[in-house]
Amino acid sequence: MHRAISNTMSAVIPFLPDVPLPLVLAVLFGSLGAIVFLRRHTPTPAPTASASSAPAPARTTEEKPKTKPTPAATPSNNDEKKKQTMTTTAAEPQSAPAPTSQLQLTAAELAKYDNHDASLPVYVAIKGTIFDVSSNRAMYPHNEAYGQFAGKDASRALAKSSLNKADCVATWEDLPPEELKVLDDWLAFYTKKYPIVGKVVTE
Numbered sequence: 001m002h003r004a005i006s007n008t009m010s011a012v013i014p015f016l017p018d019v020p021l022p023l024v025l026a027v028l029f030g031s032l033g034a035i036v037f038l039r040r041h042t043p044t045p046a047p048t049a050s051a052s053s054a055p056a057p058a059r060t061t062e063e064k065p066k067t068k069p070t071p072a073a074t075p076s077n078n079d080e081k082k083k084q085t086m087t088t089t090a091a092e093p094q095s096a097p098a099p100t101s102q103l104q105l106t107a108a109e110l111a112k113y114d115n116h117d118a119s120l121p122v123y124v125a126i127k128g129t130i131f132d133v134s135s136n137r138a139m140y141p142h143n144e145a146y147g148q149f150a151g152k153d154a155s156r157a158l159a160k161s162s163l164n165k166a167d168c169v170a171t172w173e174d175l176p177p178e179e180l181k182v183l184d185d186w187l188a189f190y191t192k193k194y195p196i197v198g199k200v201v202t203e
Contacts, residue, residue: 103130103198107153107170110200114151116142123197125153126187127172131194153200159183170200 105123110130113123121134133140133150141147148154148163153170159179160167172183 102196104201105130105198106201106203108203110153111151114142115140115147121197122150124149124151124190124194125155125170125200126158126190127155127183128153128170128200129187129191129196130198130200131190132197133190133194135194155183158186 110123110125113120115122115137121132122137122140123130124133124140125131139146140150142150145163148165148168149157152168154168155172156162156169156175157164157167159172159175159182161182172180175183
C-alpha cells in the first residue's frame with residue numbers, strides 16, 4: 001500500500017511543481033478514502049439467472065380432445081311399423097267368431113220362445129229376422145205388454161206402434177210409407193242392440 005502511494009506521488013509531483021505538497025497529499029489520500037468507501041458500500045449485483053437454472057414451467061395437465069357422444073341408434077321405419085302393428089294388435093279386442101250356422105224356424109217353432117219357459121231364450125222376429133232378446137228378458141213378460149212380441153214376427157205391430165195381439169203378425173207390405181219407415185227404424189234399433197240368431201221360414 002505504501003509503495004503504491006509512493007509510486008503515485010513520484011508520478012504526479014513533476015506535473016504539479018507549483019502546488020504545495022500538503023495539498024497534493026490531501027487530495028491523494030482523500031481520493032483513496034473515497035475509493036475504499038465506494039467499494040465497501042456499493043451493493044453487489046445479484047447474479048443473473050442462467051438459462052439452465054431458470055425454473056421449469058409448470059406442467060399443465062394435457063387436455064384430451066372432447067369427443068362427441070355417439071347418438072343412440074334410431075329405429076328404422078320397418079321397426080316402427082312392426083311396433084305399431086304389435087301395439088294395435090294387442091290393443092284391439094278379438095271379435096267374437098260368427099256362428100257357423102243360424103236357426104231356421106217356422107212360425108210354430110218360433111212360438112216356443114215366448115218367455116213362458118225361463119230355461120229357453122226369448123226371441124222376437126222383425127221382417128223375418130230373429131233376434132235373441134234374452135239379455136232383456138224382464139222387458140218381455142209372457143203375454144203382457146211388449147211380451148206379446150215374444151215368440152212371434154211382430155213386424156206389423158211395431159210398424160203401427162200397437163200392443164194389440166192381433167197386430168203381432170209378419171204382414172207389413174201393405175202398410176203406408178210412414179209406418180214402413182217406423183218399422184225400418186225398429187229393425188235398425190234391434191240390430192244394434194240384440195244378436196241375430198236366425199230367420200223365419202215358411203212351413
